[in-house]
Amino acid sequence: KQFLQAEIELQWALVHMKRDKPFRGIQLMLSAHRLIADGMERYPDFYPFRKSAGILTALLATIPPEYQWASRLAGLHGDVREGRVLLESFIEASAKSDSFLIEEALAARSFVSCYLENDPQTAYRYWIRAAGLGEPGPLFAWVQVKLALRAGWNDAARNALRALPARGFERLPLLHYLQGLAELQALDPSAERHFSLFFDRYP
Numbered sequence: 170k171q172f173l174q175a176e177i178e179l180q181w182a183l184v185h186m187k188r189d190k191p192f193r194g195i196q197l198m199l200s201a202h203r204l205i206a207d208g209m210e211r212y213p214d215f216y217p218f219r220k221s222a223g224i225l226t227a228l229l230a231t232i233p234p235e236y237q238w239a240s241r242l243a244g245l246h247g248d249v250r251e252g253r254v255l256l257e258s259f260i261e262a263s264a265k266s267d268s269f270l271i272e273e274a275l276a277a278r279s280f281v282s283c284y285l286e287n288d289p290q291t292a293y294r295y296w297i298r299a300a301g302l303g304e305p306g307p308l309f310a311w312v313q314v315k316l317a318l319r320a321g322w323n324d325a326a327r328n329a330l331r332a333l334p335a336r337g338f339e340r341l342p343l344l345h346y347l348q349g350l351a352e353l354q355a356l357d358p359s360a361e362r363h364f365s366l367f368f369d370r371y372p
Contacts, residue, residue: 171212175204175221182228191233198232201225202245219259220274227252227281249285253278260299275299276312289320307333307341314347318354326351342370 178201185194202225209218229247256278263271275296283292293316300309310333317326330348338344349363 171204171208172215172217172221175201175208175218178204179221179225186228195232198225198228199245202229216259216262217268217270219255219262220270220277223252223255223257223259223274223281224277225252226255227277227285231285249281253281253286256281272300272309279312279316283316283319289316290322292316293320293322293325307337307344310337311341311344311347314344314351318347318351323351323354327355338366342367345370 178197182194182197182201185191185197201221205218205222205225208215209222212218226247227249229245230249230252232247256274259268260271260274260278262268263274268274278299279292279296281292282295283289286292293313296313296316300313310329313329314326317323317329326347330344330351333344345363345367349360349367352358352360352363
């Protein structure tokens with residue numbers, strides 16, 4: 170229960186940060202951190218806390234300078250490398266138990282390398298090696314395409330999207346937007362159709 174409470178607060182923190190409400194996002198990060206730290210201490214064998222701790226530790230390193238006083242006041246510090254190590258620790262433990270959170274952790278680990286360590290090519294290679302090139306669902310494809318585009322491998326992004334069944338786009342229409350970007354960068358006129366499909370769903 171405590172893990173789920175921390176996860177909910179962490180996800181809402183991400184939503185608020187994404188929507189330019191950093192103060193509320195930081196409040197929720199601090200609340201999630203308390204739950205995670207307490208959970209890791211009380212339940213040391215419950216390793217899923219490591220996934221959340223890794224994401225949160227990396228995120229705390231991205232707090233805008235004008236809000237860093239709040240994290241310092243709470244005695245928190247962010248560290249991208251430490252966050253990555255925690256995620257890798259969770260991934261290693263998950264390999265032995267087939268955790269349902271493994272793909273989320275692999276995606277988080279890849280995004281940490283891509284966006285926070287500014288190494289998108291290594292991040293993309295890590296994702297492909299760790300998650301494989303099986304028949305992807307829409308979220309799986311979204312991660313792969315975001316990483317490929319960031320790494321500058323436009324053809325890899327186009328191929329991943331073209332391999333996705335149509336129902337994947339129905340479940341996650343944002344993929345139409347990403348395919349529009351990928352086709353536009355390839356100077357393919359089909360980009361217009363993909364952008365139109367996205368706008369049809371998000372007017």
